[in-house]
Amino acid sequence: MTQTALRATSGPAPRHNSDLRELYTQMRRVRTFEERVGELFVRGQSAGSMLHLSIGEESAAVGVCATMRQGDTFTTHHRGHGIFLARGADPNRMMAEIGGKETGYCHGKGGSMHIADMGLGHLGANAIVGGGIPAVVGAGLASKRAGKGDVSVAFFGDGAMQQGILYESMNMAALWDLPVLFVCINNQYGMGTHIDQATKGRELHLRARAFGLQGETVDGLDVTEVREAAQEVMDGARTGQPGFLAVECYRFFGHARMDKSPYRKDEDEALGRQKDPVLHARAALIESGTEAGDLDALDRGIEAEMDQAIDFAVASGEPPLASMFRDVYGPDEPEPEPVRTRIDRVLARE
Ligand SMILES: Cc1ncc(C[n+]2csc(CCOP(=O)(O)OP(=O)(O)O)c2C)c(N)n1
Numbered sequence: 270m271t272q273t274a275l276r277a278t279s280g281p282a283p284r285h286n287s288d289l290r291e292l293y294t295q296m297r298r299v300r301t302f303e304e305r306v307g308e309l310f311v312r313g314q315s316a317g318s319m320l321h322l323s324i325g326e327e328s329a330a331v332g333v334c335a336t337m338r339q340g341d342t343f344t345t346h347h348r349g350h351g352i353f354l355a356r357g358a359d360p361n362r363m364m365a366e367i368g369g370k371e372t373g374y375c376h377g378k379g380g381s382m383h384i385a386d387m388g389l390g391h392l393g394a395n396a397i398v399g400g401g402i403p404a405v406v407g408a409g410l411a412s413k414r415a416g417k418g419d420v421s422v423a424f425f426g427d428g429a430m431q432q433g434i435l436y437e438s439m440n441m442a443a444l445w446d447l448p449v450l451f452v453c454i455n456n457q458y459g460m461g462t463h464i465d466q467a468t469k470g471r472e473l474h475l476r477a478r479a480f481g482l483q484g485e486t487v488d489g490l491d492v493t494e495v496r497e498a499a500q501e502v503m504d505g506a507r508t509g510q511p512g513f514l515a516v517e518c519y520r521f522f523g524h525a526r527m528d529k530s531p532y533r534k535d536e537d538e539a540l541g542r543q544k545d546p547v548l549h550a551r552a553a554l555i556e557s558g559t560e561a562g563d564l565d566a567l568d569r570g571i572e573a574e575m576d577q578a579i580d581f582a583v584a585s586g587e588p589p590l591a592s593m594f595r596d597v598y599g600p601d602e603p604e605p606e607p608v609r610t611r612i613d614r615v616l617a618r619e
């Protein structure tokens with residue numbers, strides 16, 4: 270067990286037990302949502318051919334989002350369900366989006382990897398590794414000009430640490446003193462490649478410091494430590510000192526839902542899964558006086574919430590064909606003719 274684990278489970282009761290309970294609740298909601306959405310996929314009721322679960326990474330989403338406020342914006346990578354949930358997304362509309370249904374956040378046309386919602390500041394998930402990163406530099410510049418102190422946060426995986434766009438973005442953010450935060454969720458893997466096979470520079474935050482950002486790394490086991498570290502870089506970002514935070518965690522399952530991780534040993538996987546932020550927070554709550562039965566009841570309530578989200582998604586209808594291009598082009602641009610009707614028209618002429 271790490272120093273962090275020992276401190277949280279056997280030390281004095283945390284000062285903010287109700288805080289930890291809230292963080293636990295949000296992490297449990299993320300985990301249960303991911304478990305349920307995995308079921309949706311296996312039942313053949315999700316819209317995409319791939320589904321990336323963030324189980325094991327809950328502290329990164331919840332710890333960082335706990336430091337965000339109304340008006341802040343963010344982008345995520347392809348493994349972003351937990352982040353959006355932690356920012357206040359409605360699980361019904363998320364599940365429906367992933368199911369390709371009209372009631373989803375993007376009317377079923379974005380899906381798991383392209384979900385977005387301007388109302389909650391979600392500028393978009395992105396399936397291109399590193400693709401969502403530069404958008405926060407633009408959002409940061411807009412925020413700086415508006416002078417409201419809103420921060421824009423890019424969430425991405427360790428795979429993006431090897432993408433040039435990250436360095437271009439960090440450079441501009443530092444040069445222009447933008448209210449921007451870069452958050453690397455280091456789950457140790459990019460698909461089947463362990464980070465040690467991808468880079469020699471394992472101290473990821475040092476790269477950010479080299480560009481003039483405030484760069485930190487935190488162990489993702491303890492959500493309160495993640496939140497603390499996030500608060501520090503967030504406070505800097507709010508005053509125009511861009512920051513970077515790497516959260517060290519472990520990807521519990523395969524890259525996507527159907528990946529059985531043949532490239533890693535069972536014993537290594539079992540070891541990695543010991544780094545469980547949800548169980549860690551639960552143990553800390555019990556240690557500080559919360560009844561296990563109380564937490565069981567909380568968990569059951571969350572299960573019911575997520576079961577209901579599946580029911581909502583399954584019962585919802587698909588977007589009508591006529592809405593194919595709605596929300597894709599600007600409001601003043603004429604909608605292009607759907608390819609299918611164009612093909613039908615051409616065939617009819619023959
Ligand atoms: C530019 C680009 N290269 C390759 C891919 C294929 N790809 C999809 S996810 C992924 C791994 C990403 O790893 P990481 O950034 O650590 O995120 P994680 O999946 O671990 O959350 C790769 C290589 C892609 N989508 N975009």
Ligand SMILES: [Mg+2]
Binds near residue numbers: 426428454458459460
């Ligand atoms: Mg990764």
